[in-house]
C-alpha cells in the first residue's frame with residue numbers, strides 16, 4: 001500500500017483532480033487503516049505547496065455566502081488562479097447532511113476548470129470536521145490550488161475553528177446592519193479582518209450607512225497595537241460590484257501581515273488542541289468514566305473542592321500508570 005500512497009502523492013502533486021478527490025476521501029475516512037495511510041500521504045506532501053492564501057468566510061444563512069463565493073471564485077479563476085472551496089458546517093456534524101459547499105449552489109464555479117469544490121465532511125464532532133477540513137486544505141495546496149475559500153455559517157463555534165485555520169477571515173453582513181449586528185455574536189465580529197455589507201444593490205443608501213456603522217464598531221473592537229485594522233466594505237455578490245475591491249484588500253492584508261508567523265502559530269495551536277483531545281481520551285480510557293463521574297459528583301456535593309477532586313483522580317491515574 002505504501003507504493004500506492006506514493007503514486008497517489010505523485011498524481012496529486014501533478015495536479016490530477018481525481019487523485020485529489022481520492023486523497024480527500026482517504027483523509028475524511030474514520031477507518032484506522034485509512035488514517036495511517038492519510039497521515040503517510042500528508043508527510044510525503046509536506047512542504048510541497050506553493051504560495052497560497054486561505055480565506056475564511058462567514059455570515060448568517062441567507063446573507064449570500066454561496067453567491068459571494070461563486071462571484072469571487074469565478075473572478076479569480078477567470079484570472080487563471082486555481083481556487084478551492086471548502087466548508088465547515090456544524091449542522092453536517094450533527095445530522096450527517098450538508099447544505100454548505102453544495103455544488104448546486106455554485107453552478108458557474110462548479111464547472112470552471114480552475115475550481116474545485118468540496119462539501120463539508122459529514123458526521124463526527126465539529127472538532128473532527130474541522131480537522132478533516134484542515135487536512136483537505138493541505139491536500140488542495142499540494143495539488144496546486146492558489147486560493148482556498150473556507151465557508152462556515154455564522155452561528156457559533158465553527159467560526160473560531162475556521163479563523164484558526166485561515167490567513168484572514170471575512171464576515172458578510174446585510175444593509176440593515178442595525179438588526180443584523182444584533183444577530184451576529186460580538187465574538188464573530190472580533191474574528192473578522194474584513195467585513196463586507198453584501199446585497200448593496202438592494203438598498204445602496206442603507207448599505208453606506210451599514211458600512212459606516214460597521215467601521216465604528218470595528219474601530220471600537222480593535223486594540224490600538226493590532227497588526228491589522230479591520231476594514232468595512234460593501235459589495236453585491238449578484239452584480240459583482242465590490243468583488244475586485246474585496247480581493248485588493250485581501251492582497252493588501254497578505255502583504256501587510258506576516259502570514260508565515262501566523263500559520264506557524266496556528267500549527268502550534270492545532271497540535272496543542274489535538275494533544276489535549278487525545279490526552280483527555282486516553283485519561284478517560286485509563287481512569288474510567290465512572291470514576292471521573294464520581295469525583296465530579298463529590299465536587300458538586302461539596303465533599304471535595306474542585307482542586308482536590310482533580311488531584312485525587314490524577315493520583316489514582318499515576319498509580320494505575322506505574323503498575
Ligand code: GDP
Nearest residue numbers: 061062063064065066067198199202236237238
Ligand atoms: P447563504 O445562505 O449565505 O449561502 O446565501 P445565498 O448565497 O444562498 O443567498 C441567499 C439569497 O440571496 C439568494 O436568493 C441569492 O440570490 C440572494 N443574494 C445573494 N447575494 C445577493 C446580492 O448581492 N444582491 C441581491 N439582490 N441578492 C443576493
